[in-house]
Amino acid sequence: MPAVAEEHSLLTDYGDFESSLPQQPEAVADLRRRGVARFEELGFPSTRQEEWRFTNVAPVAKTSYVRAGGRLHGLTAAKLEPFQIPGTVDLVFVNGRYSEELSRQEEFPSGVFAGSLAAAMAWNPDLVSAHLGRYAGLDHPFVALNSAHVEDGAFVYVPRGVKLEQTLHLLFVATAGDQATVSYPRNLIVVDESAEATVVESYCGYQGDVYFTCPVTEIVGGANSVVDHYRLGEESLDAFHLGTLKIHLERDANFFTHSVNHGGAIVRNDIQAYLGGEGIHCTLNGLYLGRKKQLVDHHMWVDHAKPHCHSYELFKGILEDQSRAVFNGRIKVHEDAQKTDAKQSSQHLLLSDKALAQSNPQLEIFADDVRCTHGSTTGQIDEEALFYLRSRGIGEEAAKSLLTYAFAVEVLQEFRLETVRKDLEEFLFTRLPKGDVVRQAV
Amino acid sequence: MLEIKNLHAGIDGAEILKGVDLKVGAGEVHAVMGPNGSGKSTLAQILAGRDEYEITEGQVLFSNLQGADEDLFELEPEERAREGIFLAFQYPVEIPGVSNTYFLKAALNAIREHRGEPEVDAIEFLKLAREKMKLVEMDEKLLQRPVNHGFSGGEKKRNEIFHMAVLDPRLAILDETDSGLDIDALRIVASGVNTMRSENRAFLVITHYQRLLRYIEPDFVHVLMDGRIVQSGGPELARQLEESGYATYDESATEAA
Numbered sequence: 012m013p014a015v016a017e018e019h020s021l022l023t024d025y026g027d028f029e030s031s032l033p034q035q036p037e038a039v040a041d042l043r044r045r046g047v048a049r050f051e052e053l054g055f056p057s058t059r060q061e062e063w064r065f066t067n068v069a070p071v072a073k074t075s076y077v078r079a080g081g082r083l084h085g086l087t088a089a090k091l092e093p094f095q096i097p098g099t100v101d102l103v104f105v106n107g108r109y110s111e112e113l114s115r116q117e118e119f120p121s122g123v124f125a126g127s128l129a130a131a132m133a134w135n136p137d138l139v140s141a142h143l144g145r146y147a148g149l150d151h152p153f154v155a156l157n158s159a160h161v162e163d164g165a166f167v168y169v170p171r172g173v174k175l176e177q178t179l180h181l182l183f184v185a186t187a188g189d190q191a192t193v194s195y196p197r198n199l200i201v202v203d204e205s206a207e208a209t210v211v212e213s214y215c216g217y218q219g220d221v222y223f224t225c226p227v228t229e230i231v232g233g234a235n236s237v238v239d240h241y242r243l244g245e246e247s248l249d250a251f252h253l254g255t256l257k258i259h260l261e262r263d264a265n266f267f268t269h270s271v272n273h274g275g276a277i278v279r280n281d282i283q284a285y286l287g288g289e290g291i292h293c294t295l296n297g298l299y300l301g302r303k304k305q306l307v308d309h310h311m312w313v314d315h316a317k318p319h320c321h322s323y324e325l326f327k328g329i330l331e332d333q334s335r336a337v338f339n340g341r342i343k344v345h346e347d348a349q350k351t352d353a354k355q356s357s358q359h360l361l362l363s364d365k366a367l368a369q370s371n372p373q374l375e376i377f378a379d380d381v382r383c384t385h386g387s388t389t390g391q392i393d394e395e396a397l398f399y400l401r402s403r404g405i406g407e408e409a410a411k412s413l414l415t416y417a418f419a420v421e422v423l424q425e426f427r428l429e430t431v432r433k434d435l436e437e438f439l440f441t442r443l444p445k446g447d448v449v450r451q452a453v
Numbered sequence: 454m455l456e457i458k459n460l461h462a463g464i465d466g467a468e469i470l471k472g473v474d475l476k477v478g479a480g481e482v483h484a485v486m487g488p489n490g491s492g493k494s495t496l497a498q499i500l501a502g503r504d505e506y507e508i509t510e511g512q513v514l515f516s517n518l519q520g521a522d523e524d525l526f527e528l529e530p531e532e533r534a535r536e537g538i539f540l541a542f543q544y545p546v547e548i549p550g551v552s553n554t555y556f557l558k559a560a561l562n563a564i565r566e567h568r569g570e571p572e573v574d575a576i577e578f579l580k581l582a583r584e585k586m587k588l589v590e591m592d593e594k595l596l597q598r599p600v601n602h603g604f605s606g607g608e609k610k611r612n613e614i615f616h617m618a619v620l621d622p623r624l625a626i627l628d629e630t631d632s633g634l635d636i637d638a639l640r641i642v643a644s645g646v647n648t649m650r651s652e653n654r655a656f657l658v659i660t661h662y663q664r665l666l667r668y669i670e671p672d673f674v675h676v677l678m679d680g681r682i683v684q685s686g687g688p689e690l691a692r693q694l695e696e697s698g699y700a701t702y703d704e705s706a707t708e709a710a
Contacts, residue, residue: 394505395546398501398502398503398504398530399545400551400560401502401530401531401534402501402530402531402540402542403534403556403616403620404531404534404535404561404564404567404620405559405560405563406531407529407531410531414548414551416550416551417548417549417550417551418550420550421550448563451555451559451562452551452555452558452559452560453550453552453555
């Protein structure tokens with residue numbers, strides 16, 4: 012690990028960074044300035060703060076980083092193969108910067124934009140300015156830190172009434188050499204009224220690399236839109252990932268996000284959905300696997316502002332070794348959000364005595380005619396089921412893997428996109444001991 | 454095939470089996486009857502390898518595939534299954550997320566591998582499964598579902614007999630497979646078992662109710678009371694029990710104590 016650096020070192024040579032930037036729209040430059048100011052005030056959070064009670068980010072703060080910028084560290088197209096998903100259009104971002112060379116060039120329907128945010132700032136500054144930074148609030152320290160560094164990332168725009176047939180795969184790959192690197196991908200996905208899009212975001216890196224990814228994604232689901240979104244965390248086991256996903260939905264929007272994480276030393280995902288119109292259906296699901304000393308924290312916030320909206324949350328965690336997980340599920344139902352139907356379930360499977368899960372539902376309900384349910388379970392492999400499988404001839408290790416798979420697959424079954432589901436099933440077969448038996452048995 | 458000698462076992466320090474002796478030969482059907490709490494299910498679970506019970510005394514020998522007597526307690530549950538022991542559960546476990554078909558295929562292949570037989574592929578397995586489902590008049594749609602998930606009580610019990618038919622064990626232990634079944638379902642289950650009777654296969658039929666033994670005629674009947682076999686006999690013993698119930702043994706057990 013590099014030497015301990017003082018806090019805020021991430022902003023020390025900010026002037027150099029700023030002068031390296033191309034001309035940005037005024038709204039973007041303003042967002043950056045506000046981000047700098049806010050992060051200077053907030054600094055790195057401590058475990059004394061309620062929102063960070065179980066997640067100590069001191070190791071992230073203590074590491075000193077260089078901005079990776081466009082450095083590839085020997086990255087080639089071949090090295091991306093493990094992260095690719097069949098049947099999707101790859102848009103590759105190396106350390107947060109779009110790589111035209113590594114991305115697939117694709118013809119999109121007229122009016123659709125899918126590519127680099129930096130390019131979009133030049134292509135249609137008004138469109139970017141109308142949305143960027145409008146949803147993800149700067150009171151979150153890492154949204155502020157990311158906003159201070161807005162440079163590039165993904166921009167997806169699907170205009171009114173258009174169904175984007177291609178599945179976009181936004182592939183964020185981090186690289187590091189001898190020195191730890193930091194990157195701040197900034198993504199904006201706008202799916203306009205009655206439009207449809209399927210987008211996979213994945214965050215990847217290479218084992219042994221130390222780096223810090225601090226992404227922010229803002230998604231706008233316009234009225235009557237359908238957005239199917241996936242977020243895959245496959246960072247190096249020595250990497251830090253502190254990311255925010257902010258979802259802004261308008262009336263009758265149908266939104267799905269599935270977050271799957273198995274990488275990273277310290278991973279924090281803040282997923283916040285604002286249901287700002289009537290008749291919205293919003294599904295926020297997740298699956299995470301921890302091993303060794305990994306820490307994975309999901310902070311959910313579903314904000315029901317209007318009546319007749321439905322939200323569903325199902326999160327499952329599988330924890331081995333001394334890994335830890337935090338699930339914080341906040342649901343707020345505003346006074347006039349009558350007939351809200353909100354369901355939340357958080358389940359943990361502990362495969363070791365030393366693994367630990369914290370689950371904390373927080374319901375704040377100000378309307379009187381709503382249905383809100385939450386449930387949280389933490390358990391080990393069911394001994395009865397294990398014995399049942401073994402008594403039929405399945406070996407102990409395979410039986411445990413089979414039950415672990417069965418626990419996980421409930422989340423995967425909800426995927427609308429088969430190619431991602433298959434990819435993750437295959438990952439589980441590889442990851443679980445005796446996975447070949449599991450592959451045969453399910 | 455199976456020889457239980459002076460078996461003592463319990464759980465959390467409480468003794469449940471207090472010296473059970475039982476010999477089961479190939480081709481024989483033994484019924485073990487007894488009231489609630491007599492230790493019937495404990496015996497079944499111990500034979501299949503459930504490890505939450507503590508064996509305090511005694512021995513169980515099982516003749517392995519090579520025909521040699523083996524100490525059953527040296528074998529893990531899956532090794533016992535591969536050697537040919539099958540337990541039909543009193544309460545079959547629901548396992549959402551695991552397919553009834555594919556899981557059974559994996560189990561069968563694990564057993565076949567142990568026996569030195571080639572794997573069955575998906576097509577062969579489906580053919581076998583369809584044939585065996587007919588034995589218990591099981592609906593084919595249950596093949597597609599997760600193991601026992603959303604099955605009715607009767608469907609679960611039939612599924613157990615279906616598993617048994619596919620896995621083709623040498624010793625089948627039926628733990629209260631009749632409990633909770635209506636007469637029609639009971640007939641179907643019993644006829645599945647009767648079809649599988651053969652000179653190479655032994656059955657240990659554990660039941661609370663004499664009713665089952667009208668449909669599965671045992672060669673031997675044993676009465677288990679308070680962790681001991683208090684009487685053994687032929688099929689006539691079952692009929693006798695049907696008339697007198699377990700009460701007579703309660704008295705004799707009390708007197709003996």
